[in-house]
Amino acid sequence: MATPYLAGGHTDPSLRSQRLSLLLLLLLLPGSPVAPHMEDPTFPHLGESSQPPPQACPWRCSCPRADTVDCAGLDLRLFPDNVTRAARYLSLQNNQLRELPYNELSRLGGLRTLNLHNNLISSEGLPDEAFEALTRLQHLYVAHNQLSAAPQFLPRSLRVADLAANQVAEVFPLTFGEKPALRSVYLHNNQLSNSGLPPDAFRGSDAITTLSLSSNRLSYLPPSLPASLERLHLQVPAPSWPSAGAALPPRCPSFQWTPQLQQQEGQLLGAPLLKSLLWLPVPVPDPKSLSLLTQNNLISKVPRGALSRQAKLRELYLQHNQLTDSGLDATTFSKLRSLEYLDLSHNRLATVPAGLPRTLAVLHLGRNRIRQVEAARLRGPKGLRYLLLQHNQLGASGLPARALRPLRGLHTLHLYGNGLDRVPMALPRRLRALVMPHNHVAELGARDLAATPSLAELNLAYNRLVSAHVHRRAFCRLHALRSLDLAGNQLTRLPAGLPTALHTLRLQRNQLRALEPEPLAGLDQLRELSLAHNKLRIGDIGPGTWHELQALQVLDLSYNELSFVPPDLPEALEELHLQGNRISSVGPEAFLGTPRLRTLFLRCPSRRVGRDSPLAGGPPCCRPHLSSLRRANRLHMTSISAEAFLGLPHLRVVDTADNLEQVLVQLPSTVPRRPRPRRGLSRAGPS
Numbered sequence: 001m002a003t004p005y006l007a008g009g010h011t012d013p014s015l016r017s018q019r020l021s022l023l024l025l026l027l028l029l030p031g032s033p034v035a036p037h038m039e040d041p042t043f044p045h046l047g048e049s050s051q052p053p054p055q056a057c058p059w060r061c062s063c064p065r066a067d068t069v070d071c072a073g074l075d076l077r078l079f080p081d082n083v084t085r086a087a088r089y090l091s092l093q094n095n096q097l098r099e100l101p102y103n104e105l106s107r108l109g110g111l112r113t114l115n116l117h118n119n120l121i122s123s124e125g126l127p128d129e130a131f132e133a134l135t136r137l138q139h140l141y142v143a144h145n146q147l148s149a150a151p152q153f154l155p156r157s158l159r160v161a162d163l164a165a166n167q168v169a170e171v172f173p174l175t176f177g178e179k180p181a182l183r184s185v186y187l188h189n190n191q192l193s194n195s196g197l198p199p200d201a202f203r204g205s206d207a208i209t210t211l212s213l214s215s216n217r218l219s220y221l222p223p224s225l226p227a228s229l230e231r232l233h234l235q236v237p238a239p240s241w242p243s244a245g246a247a248l249p250p251r252c253p254s255f256q257w258t259p260q261l262q263q264q265e266g267q268l269l270g271a272p273l274l275k276s277l278l279w280l281p282v283p284v285p286d287p288k289s290l291s292l293l294t295q296n297n298l299i300s301k302v303p304r305g306a307l308s309r310q311a312k313l314r315e316l317y318l319q320h321n322q323l324t325d326s327g328l329d330a331t332t333f334s335k336l337r338s339l340e341y342l343d344l345s346h347n348r349l350a351t352v353p354a355g356l357p358r359t360l361a362v363l364h365l366g367r368n369r370i371r372q373v374e375a376a377r378l379r380g381p382k383g384l385r386y387l388l389l390q391h392n393q394l395g396a397s398g399l400p401a402r403a404l405r406p407l408r409g410l411h412t413l414h415l416y417g418n419g420l421d422r423v424p425m426a427l428p429r430r431l432r433a434l435v436m437p438h439n440h441v442a443e444l445g446a447r448d449l450a451a452t453p454s455l456a457e458l459n460l461a462y463n464r465l466v467s468a469h470v471h472r473r474a475f476c477r478l479h480a481l482r483s484l485d486l487a488g489n490q491l492t493r494l495p496a497g498l499p500t501a502l503h504t505l506r507l508q509r510n511q512l513r514a515l516e517p518e519p520l521a522g523l524d525q526l527r528e529l530s531l532a533h534n535k536l537r538i539g540d541i542g543p544g545t546w547h548e549l550q551a552l553q554v555l556d557l558s559y560n561e562l563s564f565v566p567p568d569l570p571e572a573l574e575e576l577h578l579q580g581n582r583i584s585s586v587g588p589e590a591f592l593g594t595p596r597l598r599t600l601f602l603r604c605p606s607r608r609v610g611r612d613s614p615l616a617g618g619p620p621c622c623r624p625h626l627s628s629l630r631r632a633n634r635l636h637m638t639s640i641s642a643e644a645f646l647g648l649p650h651l652r653v654v655d656t657a658d659n660l661e662q663v664l665v666q667l668p669s670t671v672p673r674r675p676r677p678r679r680g681l682s683r684a685g686p687s
Helices: 013-028 259-264 271-276 626-631
Strands: 062-065 068-070 089-091 113-115 139-141 160-162 184-186 210-212 231-233 315-317 341-343 362-364 386-388 412-414 433-435 457-459 483-485 504-506 528-530 554-556 575-577 599-601 653-655
Parallel strands (some): 068 089, 089 113, 139 160, 184 210, 231 315, 341 362, 362 386, 412 433, 433 457, 504 528, 554 575, 575 599, 599 653
């Protein structure tokens, strides 16, 4: 039928209106076809919502992401219902779960991380098939539960397994065996004996780098350890860092993982990885401390060849065991071509072990029974940097001349608590730290320290040094010395010839009776000086004593016999200790020369006395023992002048506790500094 037209070729208006109405009706009808080019994917269709469907989450739990379910710390007694099948990370730590139902776990085949730390799960509550369906599981944390045996089967995909702090007495071949991706195994704080650890426990798991067996019941080093091991701990007690699944602090999120963590777990949790993570599942121990933990065992021997395959082992911790010389031989450590850290402290060794590898950097032999160090035993580890021999039985002949000469790169030598009567002769020239307090050293000769010009730290505290036997040139070649500790000796005067580069000088608990400016001359870099617990009086401090200590920030004059604040203190002083003296007043000009002072201690050392003492009825704030009356500040309420702290804008702490009365102290506001008197001319204060 022909379409009617009006004059001029235009369509009939009534027909055009009918066509538009029909088109609109077709568009509004349900199921009406729409041309592909007309569909707007961002516009909601009729009957649909613009929001995604809600994600199911168990009651009381939180689900910060579609693949994350956090039910930690809710005191749950039953496994939560309605855990989504899409879950990749599930945290159930810090609850009261006693069992894991197989039917619930079998639904979660996509799990990558399962955290069950700190529950009440027993081996009976963990069926053999519990992890059968978790074929993608990479991280399993079951520490701090009540397992008496390890699961017989763990998934082949596993990378980290933490079963620490249970009661595990038995491990099975497929618990950790045949796991090509397994990197870290934590079994410390259990009840494993050698019979509970089968010879093939790690067969087929050739990527394990960290193994923790500390605090178990091992009597000898387990055989057939993974050749890939880099860190092995067998010491006592267990490390202080938490197990891999340890609980987080209450205010921290208890469940935090990222895909980056899972993707990068192929490398051991090292510093570069830790810095890149935004979310962590649990507190991670210091990367430097990760290793094989075997402490708190009773290991008395390392069987021959037990460590012959561990060419990659870098850290070996065997402290706190019962190792004797007969339990080791010349081959025990000789095949460990990568070993850098060896801890054999707290054992029963009488000699330095033989066959130490060349790569060794740290050797810890403290608290053994070593009487003498033989040079031949130290020719292997020529690159040794730290040698720790504290608390042995080294006597006068314990370190023969040149015994340490092979160790040309030695940085630190610890000899604390032996019976040495003098500084060892012919020490390595590059030695930077010599630590030998609590020995019997009674003399320092002119050349005793001449062979160690690089020494930066020297600790001779609590020996038997007297001023008459410290040569005036004993320290003259120590141009790099920064720290000198001579505390707890019998010195009556400051040593002469102190190195000018000193930053710290400790002379507390001697018998100093005089301070003169000459021994302190040139110490313009000294920052800390401790003279506490001596017998110094105001008259014993010579004029100009502090004159050259331009950098001194901390001065400790506590527990002497000072009757007032010493005058002309160093201008840079920030912390001043005067407690335990005989100070009864503080005058207005006491701190004129110390405008940077921040902290001042003037307390009285409070000590309890018996009921029958004549002091028992005295003021409760300060009842010193009779023998300490001469060393007790005696400040009253108004003993400190109101102007004493003017011009000290940085002063924040004035400690006057335990004096005879509560002392009124008003910290100053910022006040312009008053003119300072010339040094050495003013000695204001009561005599």
